[in-house]
Amino acid sequence: MPPYPAIEAIDLRKSYGELLVLAGVSLTVPPGTVYALLGPNGAGKTTTVRILATLLRPDGGRARVAGHDIVAQRRLVRRAISLTGQFAAIDELQTGAENLRMMGRLRGLSGKDVRRRADALLQQFDLVDAGNRRVGTYSGGMRRRLDLAASLVVPPRVLFLDEPTTGLDPRSRLEMWKVVKTLVGSGVTVLLTTQYLEEADQLSDRIAVLDGGRVTAEGTPAELKRSLADQRLDLTLASDVDPSTVAARLGDRVLQSDPTQRLISLATDGEATHIRNLLDEIDPTRTTIERFALRSASLDDVYLSLTGHAAAPQESTRV
């Protein structure tokens, strides 16, 4: 395993005219790990992937993928990566096997190797029976599997998976997860984007939560859950208190605030000591807080508190 990170991005920025899409994204992905970019539509996930995969030039910042600069050494990056985008990038009028063989030839494999590799991939992705059928007849799940297989004709060092399960039914999603998990053992580094917290949790070693073109939280799934706690403390402030001054004092620790309801929410692990300390810190004079409520946060609450948006229920459009 090389000593440098598989992906290292520093302060990536991108705007389309007035629209700021990436406001400085930095991330480091150690080789051989799975890294998830989690966020709602429009958070900048796809833009980040497209920049790292050399399809888009950043306006600012720099990044190295597999040790190569994504702008100056674009060709070297392209030799080391594979990309599976949101839309199945395969020809519907070709069969699954033909698609794989075409990718093999484009990757420079010789005739015999092309055939052998295509057969092995059909086997690995459970598409042997469908291999000689046109892709137009495939189900959504089969297409995604073939699309992923097409990315692996020559095993890449870094694999980008842009929303690999968006739009799939639950069963196909589970199948896709299984496939991605088997990749990890092979030493490839995976950067995947997803709108589903559960997916990031299931597949990745580390997660970056992306929102409004910024990384708003980063860590292992366990760390994220811990830092976000699984409980939240809702404080209702007294009517003579200005909620915004209290919120300003607490800074980043505020998950949500609703000035009209004089409501401020904080994360907690639910331990009595922690809650007592929080209350004492915010309200040493015992006049600021009128009421409090403790409630357990669902996964969706965690997501909501991180991004300020509800987790997408399903289907996405291109970001």
Next chain:
Amino acid sequence: MSELVLHNRERTTEVSAPAALRNAGVMIGRCLRLSRRDIDTMMTSIMLPVILMLLFVYLFGGAIQTGTKYVTYVVPGVLLLCAGFGASLTATSVSRDMTNGIIDRFRSMDIGGASLLAGHVAASALRNLVSSALVFGVAFLIGFRPNAGALDWLAAVALLALFIVAISWFSASIGLLARSPEAASGFGFLVMFLPYPSSAFVPVNTMPGWIQPFARHQPVTPVIETLRGLLLGTPIGNSGWLAIAWCVAILAGSIILSSVLFRLRTR
């Protein structure tokens, strides 16, 4: 330092010719397979030429006086009309690739725009040469009798191929410009109309005066006059050079245009 960076960039962005040729070869195979399996397109590009020829020869032919048997006069025109239309379908297929996500995969695999477009253009050329052969075949059946020698035939086929490649590459540029395959397909109709105000179907001097200058000097007319000359022995004059000049100019312009558009579309 800056020199070093520059050097590095040049070294890593240079295109390796064997790889580009190999990729173009794979793309030609792909595009041929796709167009063979696209039943609609296949039917259109095979049926349309034949139907049009029968239409002109039997429906309109009796009323049009050209000094020769009308079928003899009209075959080069039909050939060009159909080659042009068939070539214009390149716009749709390029646009489809540009809009459905496969372009991202190809680019991330470091397959240049030139290889991709060359694949589409070469496939279009082969497809349209086949349908042109079919038009010739049917034309023979309904009484088309050219008096051309082997060299004339060779020259005619070469000119037709050059015309098809030029229009195909121009269409590829249109495909890069279009926002959707549907929009791109509209371009085909524009190309299909171009042969009408030319000497393809009726002699130019029977047209209204104001349109004659256009009909005489648009690219289709010299190509048709040259084809007619080669196949039937009518005088070619300077049409031959004009035809080649038009085709080469369109081709060169389109190659430049498409490389600019490809860069803009994939920035």
